[in-house]
Every structure is written in C-alpha cells, then in structure tokens.
Amino acid sequence: MNAIQIGDDLIPNPGLAWTISETIDAPASTVYSWLIQMGDTRAAFYSYMFIEKMITSQDLYNNADRIHPEWQTPERGKQGIIANVLVIKDYQPGSGCWPRIPQPWAGWAEAGCGGSFPSTRPTPAGQPDAHPDTGKFWQQPIVLFILDTGGFVMEQNMMQGIAERAEGRGEAAITEPIEIILWLVALATGLAAAWFFLNQLAWQKPLALGLLAVAALFVLTFVQPPLILRALIDLALVAARSGPLAGPLLMHPHNRQPQRIKLSI
Numbered sequence: 523m524n525a526i527q528i529g530d531d532l533i534p535n536p537g538l539a540w541t542i543s544e545t546i547d548a549p550a551s552t553v554y555s556w557l558i559q560m561g562d563t564r565a566a567f568y569s570y571m572f573i574e575k576m577i578t579s580q581d582l583y584n585n586a587d588r589i590h591p592e593w594q595t596p597e598r599g600k601q602g603i604i605a606n607v608l609v610i611k612d613y614q615p616g617s618g619c620w621p622r623i624p625q626p627w628a629g630w631a632e633a634g635c636g637g638s639f640p641s642t643r644p645t646p647a648g649q650p651d652a653h654p655d656t657g658k659f660w661q662q663p664i665v666l667f668i669l670d671t672g673g674f675v676m677e678q679n680m681m682q683g684i685a686e687r688a689e690g691r692g693e694a695a696i697t698e699p700i701e702i703i704l705w706l707v708a709l710a711t712g713l714a715a716a717w718f719f720l721n722q723l724a725w726q727k728p729l730a731l732g733l734l735a736v737a738a739l740f741v742l743t744f745v746q747p748p749l750i751l752r753a754l755i756d757l758a759l760v761a762a763r764s765g766p767l768a769g770p771l772l773m774h775p776h777n778r779q780p781q782r783i784k785l786s787i
Contacts, residue, residue, distance in 0.1 A: 542674065544681035548688040556687050558613060559586065559593035561603035568683025569676045571698060585683065587692060678746055697749065701742075704752045708738040711759045731762055 546553055559565040565586035567574070574583035594615075601610045686693050712735030719728035738755050741747065747755075 542677045542681055544685050546685045546688050548690075553684065553688045554615070555589045555594060556684050558596065558615075559590055561593075561596075561601070562605060564593045564603075565590065567676070567680050568687065568693075569680040572702065573676065585693070587687070675743055675746075678744065682746060700749055701752065704749075704756050705739070705742050707756045708735055708742055708759060711735045711763060712739065714763075731759075734762060735759060 556565070556568070560567055562574075562578070562582045566583040568585050571583050571585055575581070596610050596613075598610060598612055602608055603610065683693060712732055715728045715732035715735055719725050719732060722728060738759055741755060742752055
C-alpha cells in the first residue's frame, strides 16, 4: 500500500492522499469495463447514491447494473467524470487500470490499477495537491477530517460495488434503502440510550447500550459488512435494549419513587 501507485506522477507532492484496496475474483479486463464507464452522467460510482444526489440536488449518480459498450472509450482530455470538471487524461483499455484524472486548478488527481487474473486489486487514490494556492486549505483539520472520513466511507462502498458487479453478484435496488434503515436503527438506539443516561439515576446500563450503539455505528459506517451481518448487529442491539439492559431504560424519569434517607445522630 505504501508503494508508488499509478497516477502519483500527476501530483508529486500531495497534501493529502489515501488508497483503498479490494480483492476482486474476476479478470482485470472485466474490472476495467466497470471502472472506465464511471462518471456522474454515465455509470455513477457504485456507491451511496442518496448522498451524491443530496450534494448535487440533481438526478445524477444512478449506479449502472451492466456494462455499457457506448461508455467504454471515453474521449481523452474531454470526458469528465464529475460535471466535466475532473477530466480523464489517459487510460489503458482492458488493463484493469483506473483512468488518470488530473485537475490542475483543483489540485486533484485520481488513478489506480488492478493486478492480473484471477485476482484484481484496484486501488483508487485521491491526491489534493500541496501547491501554494491549495496546500493550506487541504491542511485545515476540519477539511482533513471531512475528506478522510467522507472519502473513505464513499470509496469503501464504491469498491464493494465494483467487486459485486465484476464478480457477477450484482446489487439489488433495495440494498441501499435497507442499509439506510439499519444504520438509522443503530443511531436511534444510541440516541435513546443517551437520553436515558442523562435522565435516570441508574446510568450504567444506558451507558453500556450507548457504547454498543456507537460500536455498531462504527462497523456499519466504516466496515460496511454484508446486509445479513448488519441486520444481526441491529438485532443484537434490540435484544440488548429489550433484555439485559431493559430494566432502567423502561423507567420514565417522572415515575421514579423518591428515595428516603434515614439519618441517625
């Protein structure tokens, strides 16, 4: 992962860089066909469409479920992948390589490449340039946090989406809504635990449930396991809420019985 990656020559001194890998059991040429057609107005990015649509407020980013022949030979230097701003500079047909996409004014480049048959490891890497005009901006802590966190979550899901398609498993249309619901269940459990923690005398069990919810949210957001495992995680939270951690959680603060303290002098 620390080796020189394809595209590193486009921006030699990046202020920020990340690389995500995914092992795909498919020929590099098959992976390439899914990679080369990516773009907001073409095959999208096989990631969370609802987030991308909220950012753009347009009917873009519709994840493709098949290889489109008409998108396999984009025009070098003209075809953009995001509003024709990030333009494809070069690519190697059938190689499993991610297009080289530099954008000098934005100080950004993306590139990646897969290995040989039968296992492919595409490794897209985003690199904001550290030149004087943008270097300080990319080094701001809040900017680094947003880029690192948001970029990882979206690209992690993208890599899984590429793997599912290249291996022939596909992705059901209902998958994303289910993922959202399962994530919201974990979030709601954590918020409920926080409320009970702040409003009850017996705080230990709400705290334990809250910590479990935080751990669940971390796994659902960053690890992004298969749907069945996500459902099991939520079921475990519900079971904890209804079982061993239920006692004090069911007590409304207005129903508490006043405690009498007897003092002896």
